[in-house]
Amino acid sequence: MNEREAPSLATHGDRDGSTTAPVAAVRSVTKRYPGVIANDGISLEFRSGEIHVLLGENGAGKSTLIGILAGMQQPDEGDILIAGQPVKIASPRASLELGIGTVFQHVLLVPSITVIENLMLGGRWWQLLTREPALKRFRELSALLGVEIDPDALVGRLSLGEQQQVEIMRALWRGEKVLILDEPTSMLTPQGVHDLGNVMKRLRDKGVAVILITHKLMEAYEFGDRISVLRLGRVVGQISPTTLAGMSEAETTDTVIRMMFGTGAEHARDAEALVGRGRQAHRSRAVDRSGLPRFSVRGLQTAATRGECPLRDVGFDLWPGEIIGIAGVDGNGQKHLADVLAGQRTAIAGRIELAGHEITRDRVPERRKHGIRYVTDERLGEGTVGAFSVATNLVLKEIGADPYWRRGLSDWPLIHEHAREQIRRNDIRTPSERTMLSNLSGGNIQKVLLARELDAEASVVVFNKPTYGLDLQNTRLAHERILASAERGLAIIVISTDLDELLEISDRIGVMFQGRLVGIVENSADVERRVGLLMTGAEAA
Amino acid sequence: MSVETEAEVGGGSVSGQVAKEIQAATVRVLVPVLLALVMGGIVLLLLGKDPLAYYGYVVKRGLFSWGGLQETFTRMAPLLLIAAGLIVAFRAGIWNLGGDGQFLLAAVITAALGPALIGLLPRALTLIACMIVSTLVAAAWSLVPAILKARYGVNEIITSLMMSFLGTSFANVLVKLFFRDPGTTVPQTRNLPVEDRLPRIFDTTIHSGVLIALAVVILVHLMMTRTAFGLKLQVVGANPGAAVHAGLNVGWLTIATFALSAGLIGLGGSVEILGVWGTVRADWNPAFGLLVVPLVFLARFNGYAVIGFTLFFSALMIGGESAARRVGVPQHYVLVLVALLLIFLALVEYLDHLRRRRLKA
Numbered sequence: 001m002n003e004r005e006a007p008s009l010a011t012h013g014d015r016d017g018s019t020t021a022p023v024a025a026v027r028s029v030t031k032r033y034p035g036v037i038a039n040d041g042i043s044l045e046f047r048s049g050e051i052h053v054l055l056g057e058n059g060a061g062k063s064t065l066i067g068i069l070a071g072m073q074q075p076d077e078g079d080i081l082i083a084g085q086p087v088k089i090a091s092p093r094a095s096l097e098l099g100i101g102t103v104f105q106h107v108l109l110v111p112s113i114t115v116i117e118n119l120m121l122g123g124r125w126w127q128l129l130t131r132e133p134a135l136k137r138f139r140e141l142s143a144l145l146g147v148e149i150d151p152d153a154l155v156g157r158l159s160l161g162e163q164q165q166v167e168i169m170r171a172l173w174r175g176e177k178v179l180i181l182d183e184p185t186s187m188l189t190p191q192g193v194h195d196l197g198n199v200m201k202r203l204r205d206k207g208v209a210v211i212l213i214t215h216k217l218m219e220a221y222e223f224g225d226r227i228s229v230l231r232l233g234r235v236v237g238q239i240s241p242t243t244l245a246g247m248s249e250a251e252t253t254d255t256v257i258r259m260m261f262g263t264g265a266e267h268a269r270d271a272e273a274l275v276g277r278g279r280q281a282h283r284s285r286a287v288d289r290s291g292l293p294r295f296s297v298r299g300l301q302t303a304a305t306r307g308e309c310p311l312r313d314v315g316f317d318l319w320p321g322e323i324i325g326i327a328g329v330d331g332n333g334q335k336h337l338a339d340v341l342a343g344q345r346t347a348i349a350g351r352i353e354l355a356g357h358e359i360t361r362d363r364v365p366e367r368r369k370h371g372i373r374y375v376t377d378e379r380l381g382e383g384t385v386g387a388f389s390v391a392t393n394l395v396l397k398e399i400g401a402d403p404y405w406r407r408g409l410s411d412w413p414l415i416h417e418h419a420r421e422q423i424r425r426n427d428i429r430t431p432s433e434r435t436m437l438s439n440l441s442g443g444n445i446q447k448v449l450l451a452r453e454l455d456a457e458a459s460v461v462v463f464n465k466p467t468y469g470l471d472l473q474n475t476r477l478a479h480e481r482i483l484a485s486a487e488r489g490l491a492i493i494v495i496s497t498d499l500d501e502l503l504e505i506s507d508r509i510g511v512m513f514q515g516r517l518v519g520i521v522e523n524s525a526d527v528e529r530r531v532g533l534l535m536t537g538a539e540a541a
Numbered sequence: 542m543s544v545e546t547e548a549e550v551g552g553g554s555v556s557g558q559v560a561k562e563i564q565a566a567t568v569r570v571l572v573p574v575l576l577a578l579v580m581g582g583i584v585l586l587l588l589g590k591d592p593l594a595y596y597g598y599v600v601k602r603g604l605f606s607w608g609g610l611q612e613t614f615t616r617m618a619p620l621l622l623i624a625a626g627l628i629v630a631f632r633a634g635i636w637n638l639g640g641d642g643q644f645l646l647a648a649v650i651t652a653a654l655g656p657a658l659i660g661l662l663p664r665a666l667t668l669i670a671c672m673i674v675s676t677l678v679a680a681a682w683s684l685v686p687a688i689l690k691a692r693y694g695v696n697e698i699i700t701s702l703m704m705s706f707l708g709t710s711f712a713n714v715l716v717k718l719f720f721r722d723p724g725t726t727v728p729q730t731r732n733l734p735v736e737d738r739l740p741r742i743f744d745t746t747i748h749s750g751v752l753i754a755l756a757v758v759i760l761v762h763l764m765m766t767r768t769a770f771g772l773k774l775q776v777v778g779a780n781p782g783a784a785v786h787a788g789l790n791v792g793w794l795t796i797a798t799f800a801l802s803a804g805l806i807g808l809g810g811s812v813e814i815l816g817v818w819g820t821v822r823a824d825w826n827p828a829f830g831l832l833v834v835p836l837v838f839l840a841r842f843n844g845y846a847v848i849g850f851t852l853f854f855s856a857l858m859i860g861g862e863s864a865a866r867r868v869g870v871p872q873h874y875v876l877v878l879v880a881l882l883l884i885f886l887a888l889v890e891y892l893d894h895l896r897r898r899r900l901k902a
Contacts, residue, residue: 365788374786382786384780385779410767410772
């Protein structure tokens with residue numbers, strides 16, 4: 001860190017309005033990945049003394065853009081300008097040396113060593129760890145952020161909010177021109193969010209250009225000086241500081257949602273382009289809700305675990321043939337909801353009923369016997385055993401049950417025959433039923449999961465991010481399977497962070513926010529706006 | 542360590558591929574063994590001894606003399622039972638390294654129980670009672686690491702090793718304080734008369750415990766590959782997340798695995814006393830537990846393969862003892878060979894892993 005230039009604690013002259021030249025900018029930046037344009041000619045300017053909010057859904061291109069600024073990816077086209085000069089940011093270190101610090105969504109500190117040791121880690125390997133200059137810089141940054149942290153505390157002992165403050169210090173360690181915060185509030189308590197807001201405002205007032213990436217409209221309004229909205233890799237709108245200052249929260253929300261989702265026709269076209277066909281047809285399917293619901297959930301709660309959002313008083317009803325979409329920003333309790341419905345996690349309060357019978361206390365095997373199925377989003381993490389054959393994975397949830405096991409003995413010929421049948425029927429591309437599952441592609445692994453879960457006895461199916469990581473064709477196939485299952489009279493829950501997907505296949509859409517199901521709306525004309533409001537917590541109870 | 546799983550069973554239809562796999566497996570196994578032998582020979586050369594003479598004596602004594610061969614087979618019994626116990630645990634992804642404690646405690650219990658019961662019960666019942674009780678005691682000794690692992694996720698490598706040290710010392714204490722034969726000066730248990738021990742096979746010195754051990758290894762192999770219980774254990778071992786997802790009771794399976802593993806190792810201790818020694822001296826500790834670990838890895842947790850490796854290793858042990866005396870190297874020179882074997886095993890495994898990854902790419 002001795003190679004760092006003298007820190008410019010800029011409190012003078014920098015902050016005379018929007019006339020200042022941008023400290024950093026991207027000009028027509030385009031980044032393509034196979035099959036997708038992540039950034040499509042993005043031009044943005046970041047000024048010192050300004051909190052610039054980048055808003056957008058998953059897949060809007062925010063992460064790619066910060067990846068480029070942080071030196072982790074190179075743009076295919078376009079320039080990055082620092083103080084008006086085009087630069088090439090070849091590595092994360094180069095980015096830091098240009099005074100661009102990035103704080104990523106997940107804490108990247110070493111929990112078992114102290115704060116100051118973590119901060120000294122960034123030096124070259126041949127340098128000695130010198131404590132005195134590090135402490136001096138630490139005190140400088142503490143004053144800048146207006147926080148008090150014991151430099152000798154173990155990082156693991158700090159709260160997540162404090163850890164994040166250390167992350168911010170680390171990001172600013174080599175200079176404080178630009179600070180990028182990638183969804184910094186997703187792991188924080190309300191108090192932590194409040195403190196972070198103060199830190200951001202303080203940094204802004206000291207002349208740092210703060211870039212805040214978020215899903216949450218409320219935060220954008222509360223902390224932002226300037227809001228840019230990204231959608232499908234493009235900047236679709238911007239609210240300048242002068243305009244923003246004159247707008248109420250409701251007006252801002254309206255404006256941003258209009259930018260995010262367009263005005264009806266335009267959005268429908270976007271969605272069509274994304275999934276490869278129109279979606280109007282699916283809405284005409286009327287669900288008969290006159291009878292008893294197939295599946296009822298009341299007042300579900302789960303115990304809090306570190307880093308995960310627990311459920312708070314979640315309830316809904318689901319009728320046969322109905323698809324309910326569960327929308328929401330990732331980390332608002334969706335994983336717990338899926339786990340509890342599948343029986344993998346116990347609820348500490350609440351009640352689950354299947355066709356009038358209580359099944360709250362049933363574990364996975366009993367629920368499976370009752371026809372409850374769960375297609376997990378962690379396909380290799382928990383859905384399958386990669387080292388086992390395709391055939392074994394197809395019966396993974398039946399181990400020990402008839403007809404594949406009789407008195408505890410495996411009937412391998414029958415298991416393999418069953419697998420060949422499923423492979424044929426579900427068009428699973430695999431050399432043989434004995435092939436190790438981890439050798440299959442993501443789309444085919446998903447087909448294995450679908451084949452296993454959507455059997456004849458299925459009655460209620462929970463899908464968690466069913467198309468996550470799949471290409472367009474497999475996405476379409478998965479959607480067709482889900483819709484066909486609903487036609488068969490199954491009751492279906494689809495949890496997804498991809499709102500377009502839910503708009504395409506759901507009958508109703510519920511929104512998770514901070515562990516609550518804050519609202520369920522019919523998938524009809526005005527649904528995007530209403531779901532958008534619920535998603536960002538603007539309408540949270 | 543990539544383990545061959547259930548995929549290997551159920552009738553071979555793709556015979557060409559199977560033949561290739563077998564060939565690869567043979568290379569994977571023979572290469573480290575040969576390298577270890579060559580390297581061990583070089584070490585002997587450096588010590589100024591004749592490696593060919595050493596290996597010659599090993600083979601002659603361990604395999605090609607009738608007395609030695611009988612000793613070799615007899616030595617297989619405890620090793621096979623320990624291997625069976627380790628296969629169960631390792632396939633379930635549980636690292637039971639507490640084998641020595643479990644083995645020794647079971648041996649002491651057998652040595653205490655045998656002479657006490659033989660006057661009261663017929664011979665067969667005494668033998669069976671000894672084996673059952675010792676198995677249960679060894680299984681019970683594994684409960685602490687098992688419950689700590691199942692309930693709190695405590696790493697079982699540490700806890701089972703700690704319990705092993707405790708078990709070894711406790712066995713020692715049991716002999717000295719409670720089961721000591723007042724008629725001897727060296728602290729040891731009362732002797733089970735030779736005629737009351739496990740019956741010999743025909744006219745040999747090989748006791749029938751070897752047959753028990755062989756049967757157990759084969760049963761364990763079949764259990765792991767052909768039963769629902771075995772497959773459940775493998776799911777837990779291969780992907781605990783998938784086990785929870787599939788609704789398996791991971792905690793219970795962990796405890797059952799530990800108990801089964803420790804129980805089989807304990808049975809090994811019991812059989813060794815009932816078949817060979819008839820008594821336990823306070824300082825007796827053959828420390829077979831950790832010696833068997835590399836064999837089980839070489840066999841890739843395959844029960845049939847482990848029989849071959851145990852035979853090889855027993856011959857090496859029996860032959861090595863006599864060869865060491867004749868050539869004039871320390872008696873535990875065999876352990877040097879085991880260490881070399883482990884190093885080359887890891888090396889070949891690593892190279893194989895690289896090769897597979899290149900093939901995939």
